[in-house]
Amino acid sequence: MTSVRTVLGDVAPERLGVCDAHDHLFFGSPLLPGQELRSVPAARAELAAFRAEGGGAVVQWTPYGLGRRAADLPPLSRETGVHIVAATGLHQDAHYDDATRAGLRGRPAEVFVAELTEGIGTSGVRAGLVKVAGGFHGLDAHARRTMAAAAEAHHATGAPIAVHLEAGTGALDVIDLLCGESGVPPHRVILGHLNRCPDGVVHRQAAASGCYLAFDGPSRAHHATDWRMPEAVRALVEAGFGDRLLLGGDTTTAAARSVEGGPGMPYLLRRVAPRLAVAVGEEAVRRILTENAGRAFGVSWT
Known part of the structure; x- marks a missing residue:
């Protein structure tokens, strides 16, 4: 029997409701100075706005060392009625300072497993996924080490x-490493940001592998490709890969929050979902936001 590991405990996949499969309530990186997501009241307001649009769950991809504020997640979930899934894992090396890197002491897999099974720090909040990162058209040594550790944590x-x-x-390249060399079943891998490189051939190859494809945004940095997402989603649905797709907001800066005038989490349901429904129909969008998310994050935990 599968379950989704939320910050309030494991729940059946069908209980997630409408799911923002990739977003951030809290996030802080030296690469984005002054734009940290740190405010608990702002996070609460953002979740409430998402809930008001019909949202039921948010998967926070913020990994180790980037300001997850794990202890604040359970009360936010209880107060807003939105399921929250937390992450362990590591982002690209450039997001970390020497002190944070030293905290892992060369044992990332052990940390990932502990945060999945015991809890993040002293919060007692267990992570429900491992988040890792590739590079631009390639995988550097950090990415390879991190993905190997993620694969080890998956197998455990x-x-x-x-x-x-x-x-x-x-x-x-990610599929070759995780699913080929490391033996992770493709249906346990979620590939983020496919909308930012709208290469239909690669999209179909990735979907055919059995991995999930997450389309997330919008983004100022990637606005040039935002308008192509509906066509990319339609092509995949028409090719028979509608069950491989996920949608997310990926709010990474304070200015991007709806409570600060940005699109934020509600935009996914207020604008993106209706636009996609024009391309693929309301039923396909409903399945992407609910059934697909439940399968992607539902696990027979060991």
């Missing part, structure tokens, strides 16, 4: 692995 727990693809590139 069953946890899904969510992958940040830099500018949407490198999907096939």
Whole structure:
């Protein structure tokens, strides 16, 4: 029997409701100075706005060392009625300082497993996925080490692995490493940011592998490709891969929150979902937001 590991405990996949499969309530990186997501009241307001649009669950992809604020997630979930899934894992090396890297002491797989099974720090909140990251059209040594550790954590727990693809590139290299060399079942791998590189051939190859494809945004940095997402989703649905797709908001800066005037989490349901429904129909969008998310994050935990 599968379940989704939320910050309030394991729940049946069908209980997630409408799911934002990739977003951030809290996030802080030296690469984005002054734009950290740190405010608990702002996170609460963003969740409430998402809930008001019909949202039921948010998967936070913020990994180790980037300001997850795990202890704040359970009360936010209880107060807003939105399921929250937390992440372990590591982002690209550039997001970390020496002190944070030293905290892992060369044992990332052990940390990932502990955060999935015991809890993040002293919060007692267990992560429900491992988040890792590739590079631009390739995988550097850090990415390879991190993905190997993520694969080890998957084999120990069953946890899904969510992958940040830099500018949407490198999907096939990630599949080769995780599913080929490391033996992770493709249906346990979620490839993020495919909308940022709208290469239909790669999209179909990635979907055919059995991995999930996450289309997330919008983004100022990637606005040039935002308008192509409906066509990319339609092509995949028409090719028979509608059951492989996920949707997310990926709010990574304070200015991007709806409560600060940005699109934020509600935009996914207020604008993106209706636009996609024009391309593929309301039923396909409903399945992507509910059934697909439940399968992608539902695990027979070990």
